[in-house]
Amino acid sequence: MANVAKKVSWSGRDRDDDEDGRAGETTPLLNGTGPGAAGSGRQLTPSSFLRIGQLSNVDLNEDICELETEVPRQRPNEIPHNEKLLSLKYESLDYDNSENQLFLEEERRINHAAFRTVEIKRWVICAMIGILTGLVACFIDIVVENLAGLKYRVVKDNIDKFTAKGGLSFSLLLWATLNASVVMVGSVIVAFIEPVAAGSGIPQIKCYLNGVKIPHVVRLKTLVIKVCGVILSVVGGLAVGKEGPMIHSGSVIAAGISQGRSTSLKRDFKIFEYFRRDTEKRDFVSAGAAAGVSAAFGAPVGGVLFSLEEGASFWNQFLTWRIFFASMISTFTLNSVLSVYHGNAWDLSSPGLINFGRFDSEKMGYTIQEIPIFIFMGVVGGILGALFNALNYWLTMFRIRYIHRPCLQVVEAMLVAAVTATVGFVMIYCSRDCQPIQGSSVAYPLQLFCADGEYNSMATAFFNTPEKSVVSLFHDPPGSYNPMTLGMFTLMYFFLACWTYGLTVSAGVFIPSLLIGAAWGRLFGISLSYLTKGSIWADPGKYALMGAAAQLGGIVRMTLSLTVIMMEATGNVTYGFPIMLVLMTAKIVGDYFVEGLYDMHIQLQSVPFLHWEAPVTSHSLTAREVMSTPVTCLRRIERVGTVVDILSDTSSNHNGFPVVESNPDTTQVAGLRGLILRSQLIVLLKHKVFVERANLNLVQRRLKLKDFRDAYPRFPPIQSIHVSQDERECMIDLSEFMNPSPYTVPQEASLPRVFKLFRALGLRHLVVVDNRNEVVGMVTRKDLARYRLGKEGLEELSLAQT
């Protein structure tokens, strides 16, 4: 029992460490409600800072005691990163409004007309989101076009020069060096300045809309890095697209505009202050994501559906309509600016960053006999997509474990860029597939070893930006590519794209997937017409489109929104049906093997992501087993010193504290009165809203909701707030600031029920109470997200510090 004694003295010595008095091991799963569980929980005290509860917990359990004293202290339990972890880095967003007295007062003051102004402001913000997203898309498009054009011209001139004289290895070196250096810049800014801008940003936005606060994800700095990074990585010739990052960019723009200020620039425009809270911001972010999709693909409806499918669990008619407005404005802006740039103003012919071109000629139609063929393509797409994801999974795991230093990440990106150039060059070099030049359909015709007046058709696929390659695969007349070329291209590009995704550059996976799919789809179409002895209906362009849809569906596993996006991008409604079938099959087949790329990356980042439903076999779990306990509670009138100690306790990073009835002497019965957030406490401490000061009639302005809003979203850490020794003895009255009506559940509520409440309302804290309204435990996002349906039934993830 030595341990116990030690524990007691330690616990008595320092109140700060009270938080460490936590129960040790995780609950064995599916243990169910054992014999004692059903009725016994009632007596459990709300025992956070109530010493006795704490000690009793300690006293009576030696196992826990050992765990406490030894495991977390001396020998931190380290394991290599794996996918079954939840990171402590991520917190929830406060989607639930804190309905404290201040809030209610303010809402009462606002009259009907003022609410109407707020509504109008929302529309104005949506319009601005659309316009700015469109402009950013234009900027990216124009810069990429010019820089990539410059690069390809330089390399082409060089190759042309050396083809005649010999010494093509110099051209190869030039190409590889150009690529690597451009990518190096792009990777350096991402790795050293803003790592969250890496990748396509879709997983991050998905998490944000799900309610997870990813640090830095909607900052202006991120936007700048993202835009520059995308430009550099596309110009650097990586197998990436610029469409995915548009979604992230749109979201950042939306979050920025709706707040009317930028903390990165330290500018506050004093507008839209009403929207400075998570609830409002989330609506605008979903509008921004939609605007991004619509600018990327020229698909406004697809954008709205993307927001609906990926993000918002909180949806209403007006919001949908506003989001649709934003995406329409965004695609229109892009369209008009680009048409002015291309010299045919008011023509409005380029609605998106990528334009699939028109599919309305006669031979592009499909007949009912082809539908089984399309479904078969869906199966192939699903299998290839699953293979892509599985390979990428291993690679990402390796990267997380071993390549975590920024310098290494930059080197890796450079290597990938150089190898991409080399592979492209070798493929072009070895290819003997020459096609006659027809007009100017090819942007950079490379002759190389072809006869004069012909170009290397491998070069159209590799020696071009991926967007252009996709379009040429869709639309080049039959016979522009020979099957060998396409096969090699598909194979190489598949591995390159797989290798590229997850690098520390900002880049999307949409276009590479489309490109892979278009290549094998076209190959499929060609071989089909070969098999059927040149039947009329086998136009390779059509199969290229279906292949692209299948591959993309197999990789990202989006359903409704992807169908609509593809439909809108082709501008052909009759393709809706086959595209839907293809995507459906691809998803079904792919889900049989592994999950979608985005979900996989979310999981690998250890994000506590809540899916639509609780895991199916979790009905046997109750709130009692799910919740964390004991809970750190505060009394309604609390000593400042206690608050400061609790907040500055580094080992427990709690964000919400139940407020209980304050009767200082009794330790047992303390009914729940409300819930207060860390951020609110910090604001209170900063403004020194203490009871004594109010009594002394010190000059004190009454704290308004505005003070909380001004601090949003970056509340200062507790360390920056100085509280003197005298002030520690003051009392603080929380009753005005706490949320007096927090959501609660009884202990017996089943996990699916808790989950539904939590997910549907977007909660951050859910207090578990017993039948006397005493706090028993607290359910947070991580408590729910750790249950997951694995291969062998329900699994539990463990928490980890990252």
Add this chain to the structure above:
Amino acid sequence: PECRSLLAAFAEGSAALTGCLGRRARPVRLCQGCHGHYRRLLAQYGSIARANSSESHNCAKSILTSDRLQIVVTLSEFFNETWEAANCANCLKNNSEGLSNSTEEFLDLFNKSLTCFEHNLQGQATDLSPNNYTEVCKNCNETYTKLNDLYNHLQRMNRQGGESAHSAHLCIDVEDAMNITRKLWSRTFNCSLPCSDTVPVIAVSSFILFLPIVFYLSSFLHSKQKKRILILPKRIQSNANLVNIQEKYS
């Protein structure tokens, strides 16, 4: 009466143009040979279309729009489209009288290189082995290169000049002439054999492809694996625990 004469003139003009186009279809000499016919036909069509103002008969109406078939309109549209597609305006002077200077120059060079080919081939006509075109290649290289450069130059000029119209194409005569020459040059004569330097390319590329392997191996071996520190969550421990607590309080 008067309309009939206009119509007859148009018919003859179109017949002449059709004949001209047909005769000059291969090798393509449309623009050089038929621009006169085309201009005349345009004028005739114009006069029909303009004939409505003064005459009481209103020829324009009766000829152009009084029946369903509207054969005159169709014909003239066909000719216009062909002319557009051939891009003839590109190698004619601005008032479309005669060929432009650059085109003349090009055709000159073209003829010169053709004669050069013929000349050199005649010398070799005795032995017909396909690989013995080296002489041609050697002797005509200069003219061919000049021709090629001129063509590329024209193409570039054209692309810069008119961005809006059919900017990408030169006129069909020039394009076709160039195509024939190029085909002769590189297919038949096999002259443009670029020196292939496979060895250095393979060396450089395998070097670059080798780098990632080194990188990944070294980072696997040397980089410290990132460890995560497990945090033990606070949970209700077990039922025994609860029972104990209960006992304590009761």
